[in-house]
Amino acid sequence: xxxxxxxxxxxxxxxxxxxxxxxxxxxxxxxxxxxxxxxxxxxxxxxxxxxxxxxxxxxxxxxxxxxxxxxxxxxxxxxxxxxxxxxxxxxxxxxxxxxxxxxxxxxxxxxxxxxxxxxxxxxxxxxxxxxxxxxxxxxxxxxxxxxxxxxxxxxxxxxxxxxxxxxxxxxxxxxxxxxxxxxxxxxxxxxxxxxxxxxxxxxxxxxxxxxxxxxxxxxxxxxxxxxxxxxxxxxxxxxxxxxxxxxxxxxxxxxxxxxxxxxxxxxxxxxxxxxxxxxxxxxxxxxxxxxxxxxxxxxxxxxxxxxxxxxxxxxxxxxxxxxxxxxxxxxxxxxxxxxxxxxxxxxxxxxxxxxxxxxxxxxxxxxxxxxxxxxxxxxxxxxxxxxxxxxxxxxxxxxxxxxxxxxxxxxxxxxxxxxxxxxxxxxxxxxxxxxxxxxxxxxxxxxxxxxxxxxxxxxxxxxxxxxxx
Numbered sequence: 001x002x003x004x005x006x007x008x009x010x011x012x013x014x015x016x017x018x019x020x021x022x023x024x025x026x027x028x029x030x031x032x033x034x035x036x037x038x039x040x041x042x043x044x045x046x047x048x049x050x051x052x053x054x055x056x057x058x059x060x061x062x063x064x065x066x067x068x069x070x071x072x073x074x075x076x077x078x079x080x081x082x083x084x085x086x087x088x089x090x091x092x093x094x095x096x097x098x099x100x101x102x103x104x105x106x107x108x109x110x111x112x113x114x115x116x117x118x119x120x121x122x123x124x125x126x127x128x129x130x131x132x133x134x135x136x137x138x139x140x141x142x143x144x145x146x147x148x149x150x151x152x153x154x155x156x157x158x159x160x161x162x163x164x165x166x167x168x169x170x171x172x173x174x175x176x177x178x179x180x181x182x183x184x185x186x187x188x189x190x191x192x193x194x195x196x197x198x199x200x201x202x203x204x205x206x207x208x209x210x211x212x213x214x215x216x217x218x219x220x221x222x223x224x225x226x227x228x229x230x231x232x233x234x235x236x237x238x239x240x241x242x243x244x245x246x247x248x249x250x251x252x253x254x255x256x257x258x259x260x261x262x263x264x265x266x267x268x269x270x271x272x273x274x275x276x277x278x279x280x281x282x283x284x285x286x287x288x289x290x291x292x293x294x295x296x297x298x299x300x301x302x303x304x305x306x307x308x309x310x311x312x313x314x315x316x317x318x319x320x321x322x323x324x325x326x327x328x329x330x331x332x333x334x335x336x337x338x339x340x341x342x343x344x345x346x347x348x349x350x351x352x353x354x355x356x357x358x359x360x361x362x363x364x365x366x367x368x369x370x371x372x373x374x375x376x377x378x379x380x381x382x383x384x385x386x387x388x389x390x391x392x393x394x395x396x397x398x399x400x401x402x403x404x405x406x407x408x409x410x411x412x413x414x415x416x417x418x419x420x421x422x423x424x425x426x427x428x429x430x431x432x433x434x435x436x437x438x439x440x441x442x443x444x445x446x447x448x449x450x451x452x453x454x455x456x457x458x459x460x461x462x463x464x465x466x467x468x469x
Contacts (some may be wrong), residue, residue, distance in 0.1 A: 001082070004080050005033060005044045008075060008077055008080075008084065009037075009044075012074060012084065013039055013040055014039075015037050015038070016037065017035050017036065018036050018037050018038065019035075020033050020034070020036075021034040023043075029048075029049070030046065031046045032044070032046075034087060035084070042074055042085065042086060042087050043084065043085050043086070044083075045082070045083055045085060046081055046082050047081055048081055053081060053083065054136050054138070055137060055138035055216075056083075056213075057073060057076055057083060058135075058136040059136075059213055059214060059216055061073070062132060063124070063128055063210075063213065066127060067128075068124055069120070069207065069208065070211065071085040071086040071087075072085065072086040073085055088204045088209050088211070089202065089204050091202065091204075092198060092199050092200075092203065093117065093199075093203060093208070094198035094201075094231075094233070095203075096203060097110065097198060097234050097235075098423075113203060113206075113208065114244055115244075115247060118248050119247075119251050121196070121228070121251070122248070122252040122255055123255075124210070125191050125193070125221055125252075126190060126256060127255065129190045129191025129218075132218075138215065139215075142188065142218040143188065143192050143218065144184070144188075145180055145184065147217070148183060148184075148273065149176075151276065151277040152180075152273075152276060154284070155277065155280040155283075156172065156280075157280075158281075158287070158288065159276075159279040159280050159282065160324070162283045162288065163333070164333065167324055168320070172321070172324070175318040175319070178316060178318055179269065179272070179273065179318050179321065182266075182269055182315075183220070183266070183273060186222070187221075188218065188219050188220045189218060190219065190220065190221050191216060191219075192216060192218065192223050193216050193224045193227075194213070194216050194219075194224075194227075195212055195213075195215060197228060197231040197234070198234045200213075220270060221252065221263075222263065222269075225245070225248055225267060226270040226273075226274040227274050228244075229241045229244055229245065230271050230274060230275060232275075232278060232297045232298075232300035232301040232304060233296075233297050233300050235300050238307060238311075245264070249263060268308065269314055269315070269316055271308065272314070272321075275301055275304060278297070278301060279301055281294070282294045282295060282301065286298070296425075298334055299334070299335055299424075302328060302331075305325050305329050306329040308325075309325055309326065309329065341458055341459045342417065342420050342421055342425065342426065342457060342458045343427050343459050344417070344429075344430065344459065344460050344461070345365075345430070345461045345463065346430050346445050346449050346460060346463070348387070348431070348432050348433075348437055348441035348463070348465060348466070348467070349432070349433050349437045349465045349466065350434070350437030350438075350441075350466050351369075353437070353466070355367060355431070356429070356431050356463075358429055365428055365430060365431070366409075366413060366416070366430045366431065368405075368430070368432050368444065369434075370405070370433060370434040370440035370444055371433070371434055372401070373396070373402050373405055373434075373440050374401070375434070375435065376392050376396065376439050377436060377439045377440075382395065386439060386467060387438065387444070387445070388443075392443060393443060396440065396443050402443075405444070406447055406448070409444065409448065413428075413430055413452070414452075416428060417455070417458060421457050430445075430448065432445045432448075436466065437464070442467060445464065
């Protein structure tokens with residue numbers, strides 16, 4: 001695939017790629033690469049599902065023609081399931097939500113961005129949705145009875161079954177049908193983005209741009225707004241959600257006439273179906289595919305359900321579903337998913353062989369360069385020893401700079417551990433490197449593991465990459 005990317009880049013831009021960087025695709029099955037040259041930086045996307053590629057490229061053309069801010073398409077090679085798109089940077093709306101929680105940006109800054117997103121949403125749904133061609137829709141042209149059935153079965157079999165919530169299938173199906181009929185009784189002739197949530201909203205030059213719309217189809221206005229305002233890990237406060245709901249109604253009324261009370265009734269019904277769809281995804285990706293970070297979203301979704309059950313009266317009668325939701329929100333097993341331990345991987349390595357590979361898929365972590373510390377490996381009596389041997393430990397313990405180095409390292413790692421636990425992260429990596437990966441790096445890795453070993457909230461995995469060969 002790399003050779004195909006290089007060939008298409010040369011053909012499209014008339015120059016060589018200087019550097020290729022693979023980037024995270026979150027929950028997607030697609031793969032993304034950032035391509036650098038002096039002339040241009042762009043993203044290469046690869047996806048084995050050709051029909052999904054066709055939908056994305058077709059939708060991109062249609063949305064772009066109607067003035068929606070999406071990534072430009074530079075070129076495509078459908079025979080090789082490859083296309084190049086505009087690089088909109090690395091910052092999503094979700095990233096800024098996390099920065100606001102840490103106090104690194106103000107709530108007002110985040111609020112202004114949400115307002116911009118809300119102002120754009122009706123343009124996508126109503127203006128761009130007018131006369132939209134769904135010929136290449138994937139996997140379905142409308143959010144219809146079949147689409148809703150898929151989502152509800154996703155919830156039933158991949159969340160309820162796998163999480164151990166018992167249910168009567170006939171009673172559940174009865175309420176599913178009642179809810180489906182109600183959802184489809186509103187106007188369902190707008191463009192439904194399908195996955196309109198904070199990770200699919202890029203912030204580029206302080207303006208929102210939109211990605212991952214290839215699942216779009218004809219549907220109701222309420223669905224995408226439900227996706228945004230009840231985005232589980234965004235964890236928006238109820239009063240802020242209400243502010244954004246009121247703003248949306250005001251903006252949508254610029255293009256069509258909305259009955260506010262009727263819209264609100266349908267909106268909360270669509271919130272329920274969106275939460276159930278999302279929980280099906282969390283179950284499938286978490287329980288079935290063993291991707292732990294999806295499980296971390298479950299407690300946030302449960303909090304949203306709890307809020308709905310305590311504050312919203314639906315204009316549709318689904319008593320058995322409410323019984324199931326009550327069991328879910330009171331399930332200790334589901335709530336305790338958020339209390340899984342943090343896996344702390346501590347490595348020692350040799351710079352001669354390069355940086356350790358992060359196998360968690362999260363990237364990041366700490367890499368501490370021990371080469372400024374006095375090296376016992378320069379002396380004959382220590383050359384055959386390593387950082388676990390008593391003589392090497394005694395040598396380094398006498399060095400004041402080694403003690404200061406360790407104290408500073410421990411303080412930084414401890415601060416991150418606390419934050420990671422607070423934010424329900426699952427993995428943190430810390431690596432110590434020296435020239436040979438034998439003395440100093442091993443010493444500091446061992447010392448850090450020992451210092452943190454009494455923390456009951458973390459599991460430590462210690463790896464000496466050169467010593468284990």
